Amino acid sequence: xxxxxxxxxxxxxxxxxxxxxxxxxxxxxxxxxxxxxxxxxxxxxxxxxxxxxxxxxxxxxxxxxxxxxxxxxxxxxxxxxxxxxxxxxxxxxxxxxxxxxxxxxxxxxxxxxxxxxxxxxxxxxxxxxxxxxxxxxxxxxxxxxxxxxxxxxxxxxxxxxxxxxxxxxxxxxxxxxxxxxxxxxxxxxxxxxxx
Numbered sequence: 588x589x590x591x592x593x594x595x596x597x598x599x600x601x602x603x604x605x606x607x608x609x610x611x612x613x614x615x616x617x618x619x620x621x622x623x624x625x626x627x628x629x630x631x632x633x634x635x636x637x638x639x640x641x642x643x644x645x646x647x648x649x650x651x652x653x654x655x656x657x658x659x660x661x662x663x664x665x666x667x668x669x670x671x672x673x674x675x676x677x678x679x680x681x682x683x684x685x686x687x688x689x690x691x692x693x694x695x696x697x698x699x700x701x702x703x704x705x706x707x708x709x710x711x712x713x714x715x716x717x718x719x720x721x722x723x724x725x726x727x728x729x730x731x732x733x734x735x736x737x738x739x740x741x742x743x744x745x746x747x748x749x750x751x752x753x754x755x756x757x758x759x760x761x762x763x764x765x766x767x768x769x770x771x772x773x774x775x776x777x778x779x780x781x782x
Contacts, residue, residue, distance in 0.1 A: 608674070634737055635740075638734040638737040642738070656683060656684055656717075659717050659720075660687055662687070667679045668680050670751055671751075671755045672741055673741075673767060673770045673771070675767055676741075678739075678742075678749075680742075681733060730773055730774070737773065742773060743769075743771070746772025747769065747771055747775055748771060748772070750766075
């Protein structure tokens with residue numbers, strides 16, 4: 588692809604073309620070249636530094652949570668799941684494990700209890716959640732390991748929720764994919780709604 592063709596035509600729009608990968612397809616995308624780019628870079632650096640500081644400060648609490656999870660139920664301390672991020676890129680999202688080991692396998696048998704419309708899955712009293720998990724979820728402590736995802740550049744502190752691949756595969760309308768025009772966040776409207 589000759590990007591010079593685009594560069595000459597869009598010079599006055601303060602954007603720069605580049606070849607990107609969306610859901611496995613090569614596409615031509617555009618980056619803003621005006622002063623707002625500096626603000627976005629500042630936001631990225633501030634969030635990265637803040638995530639590092641939070642990881643250091645909360646590391647003693649993470650040790651206590653890790654011991655509690657191990658004593659409460661069998662399985663690993665951390666839960667990792669492939670999620671869809673910026674422009675459909677896949678990444679591994681990390682959380683403290685709040686469910687029993689076989690939770691992913693039991694999802695299909697509990698599908699009829701889903702309280703959400705569309706591709707999302709949510710039930711109020713999920714039987715797959717451990718005792719420690721209920722406490723961690725109530726205070727959103729299970730989300731703290733995602734500060735590692737911010738350090739890696741996969742996520743922001745604030746943004747749309749990173750959805751699992753099985754939920755994105757159920758998207759039926761193109762406007763659902765607009766959520767991937769920015770990096771997903773640890774917290775956002777989904778997390779604060781109803782609290």
